[in-house]
Amino acid sequence: MRVILVFVSSLDGKVTKWDDPFVRSWSSQEDQAYFSRIWNDSRLIVMGSSTFNSDPLRSTPERLVVVMTRNPEEYEKYMVPGHLEFTAETPAKLTSRLKQEGYDQMLLVGGPLVAASFLKEKLVNELWLTIEPKIFGTGKNIITGEKLDIELQLRSCERVNNYGTLITRYDVLSYRDA
Numbered sequence: 001m002r003v004i005l006v007f008v009s010s011l012d013g014k015v016t017k018w019d020d021p022f023v024r025s026w027s028s029q030e031d032q033a034y035f036s037r038i039w040n041d042s043r044l045i046v047m048g049s050s051t052f053n054s055d056p057l058r059s060t061p062e063r064l065v066v067v068m069t070r071n072p073e074e075y076e077k078y079m080v081p082g083h084l085e086f087t088a089e090t091p092a093k094l095t096s097r098l099k100q101e102g103y104d105q106m107l108l109v110g111g112p113l114v115a116a117s118f119l120k121e122k123l124v125n126e127l128w129l130t131i132e133p134k135i136f137g138t139g140k141n142i143i144t145g146e147k148l149d150i151e152l153q154l155r156s157c158e159r160v161n162n163y164g165t166l167i168t169r170y171d172v173l174s175y176r177d178a
């Protein structure tokens with residue numbers, strides 16, 4: 001299973017602007033178009049419950065979206081088996097089950113808590129990071145809640161507008177115990 005972590009962040013590493021949960025209020029049109037493209041190209045998408053709650057989505061037949069929560073029963077009204085599911089599995093259990101079910105790539109779309117838990121379990125292979133030339137000072141950091149020591153290598157970097165929004169892709173090279 002190839003696990004790809006996807007984020008858009010400010011120059012100071014914030015993935016939310018202050019306490020506003022809506023990323024689309026500040027990310028560039030170019031990033032939003034890019035995110036739609038990679039979303040539409042994915043058969044499997046995983047996110048944390050806070051990210052889901054900030055912008056609840058409807059299921060579509062083309063893909064499976066899995067939302068991680070300790071309380072899946074609270075989300076029964078949204079559940080569409082095979083398309084929109086809620087799970088209390090650990091990142092490792094979830095990844096290995098989905099691999100057995102035939103998925104070979106997972107787009108992990110945040111937020112920071114879920115991202116950190118996948119990184120802690122050494123499950124992420126790539127980071128696709130859009131860097132917006134903005135500074136927010138406060139907001140959620142891209143990765144939170146875990147002590148990590150991970151080395152990555154830049155594979156590609158594309159400037160997509162006049163402001164200098166950068167769409168980057170990194171490979172994870174190694175995980176060290178922190």
Ligand SMILES: NC(=O)c1ccc[n+]([C@@H]2O[C@H](COP(=O)([O-])OP(=O)(O)OC[C@H]3O[C@@H](n4cnc5c(N)ncnc54)[C@H](OP(=O)(O)O)[C@@H]3O)[C@@H](O)[C@H]2O)c1
Pocket residue numbers: 006007008009014015016020021022023047048049050051052054068069070071088090091109110111112113114115117140
């Ligand atoms: N800029 C970006 O690219 C980007 C991307 C994604 C999200 N965001 C923003 O980030 C914010 C949400 O991020 P967040 O870090 O607070 O929350 P999150 O990572 O989206 O979700 C965390 C929640 O998921 C549940 N959970 C279940 N299993 C977990 C596990 N193994 N590890 C961690 N959490 C687990 C827990 O909630 P329960 O068990 O209580 O349900 C936990 O509180 C939103 O405002 C969203 O808009 C930004």
